[in-house]
Amino acid sequence: MSEPLFSIVITNFNKAGLIEACLRSAIEQTISRERFEVVVVDDMSTDHSLSILSQFKPGISVVENQRNSGALISTLSGVEAARGSYIVTLDGDDILANNLLEVLQDSNLLRSDRFLRGGIHQCDQQDGAGAAIEELGLPVRFKPAWKLALEAKTGGSSLVFPRQALLDLHGRFPPIAVQDHAIPEMLSLVLTDYLRLDCYTHFANTGCAVEHLSGNSAQLHHDRLLCGLAILQNAMELRPLPYLISRLRRRLFGRCLRYVWKYQLWGSATTCRLLIGSPSLDQLSSVCHQIASEMRLRHPTI
Numbered sequence: 001m002s003e004p005l006f007s008i009v010i011t012n013f014n015k016a017g018l019i020e021a022c023l024r025s026a027i028e029q030t031i032s033r034e035r036f037e038v039v040v041v042d043d044m045s046t047d048h049s050l051s052i053l054s055q056f057k058p059g060i061s062v063v064e065n066q067r068n069s070g071a072l073i074s075t076l077s078g079v080e081a082a083r084g085s086y087i088v089t090l091d092g093d094d095i096l097a098n099n100l101l102e103v104l105q106d107s108n109l110l111r112s113d114r115f116l117r118g119g120i121h122q123c124d125q126q127d128g129a130g131a132a133i134e135e136l137g138l139p140v141r142f143k144p145a146w147k148l149a150l151e152a153k154t155g156g157s158s159l160v161f162p163r164q165a166l167l168d169l170h171g172r173f174p175p176i177a178v179q180d181h182a183i184p185e186m187l188s189l190v191l192t193d194y195l196r197l198d199c200y201t202h203f204a205n206t207g208c209a210v211e212h213l214s215g216n217s218a219q220l221h222h223d224r225l226l227c228g229l230a231i232l233q234n235a236m237e238l239r240p241l242p243y244l245i246s247r248l249r250r251r252l253f254g255r256c257l258r259y260v261w262k263y264q265l266w267g268s269a270t271t272c273r274l275l276i277g278s279p280s281l282d283q284l285s286s287v288c289h290q291i292a293s294e295m296r297l298r299h300p301t302i
Helices: 021-028 049-054 072-082 100-105 180-194 207-212 219-236 242-260 271-275 281-300
Strands: 005-014 035-044 061-064 086-091 095-096 114-117 118-123 130-133 138-142 147-150 158-162 198-201
Touching: 005 100, 021 035, 021 049, 021 086, 021 095, 021 138, 021 147, 035 072, 049 061, 061 072, 061 100, 072 219, 086 095, 086 198, 100 118, 114 180, 118 198, 130 207, 158 180, 180 242, 219 242, 242 271, 242 281, 271 281
Parallel strands: 005 035, 005 086, 035 061, 114 198
Antiparallel strands: 086 158, 095 147, 114 158, 118 138, 130 138
């Protein structure tokens, strides 16, 4: 059997009320069924999600996590199980436009050194390209052939990237309990900062919308901090060009100081003195974990 061009990787945790619509939007793509596969990673759901998933077999592949690992690790598990040349990420509470894969297949957007990021984002009421999406309860702008959220206050961002780029990453990142709709934010950090792929936002610019729509920026910043640390730690092992390490360090320094100020984490403020000069990776790791720990204490929802 020849390998498909696309693998739609769906992450699910207790989305029983929405996962069926999500799956149908993935399965009913307008290109030939041999050109794509659907892989669903269930992160130990406690509702009847698995029962719904079983109804779609053998048309989908299901990966069941042995422990609740978070959506980022679940996505990497899906990438590992996938066979397609390109991965399309999809949250269990979102749907794809039915012509997404056809548009990508017929375009010149697919390249081994590029990933695509797109979806929906807020727009002004006066903007003619905007539309009131009932499920979101606010005006959004979206391009043809992408995706929409199925429930309010969730982002509609998604990624398309070459599978080969991420194959060696499973097991390299901590089980960050990132919100599912923030996966693109975390993976974008990995793809740009670690794998150094170019980002191409052809369909829509969603970079500033995920945090606004998520309703929990503390969760996103907590996960972004730990993800950035993991990226730096992995990059150090590869011994890349010195300027890349310096850039990753500066970005992580900036996040540490910004989050301490933004969330008034005064217990971590004194620890930040370790960042003066040229701190070791162990010192930087200690500061990041201290800040993340205080964020969890201040925000129990993380």
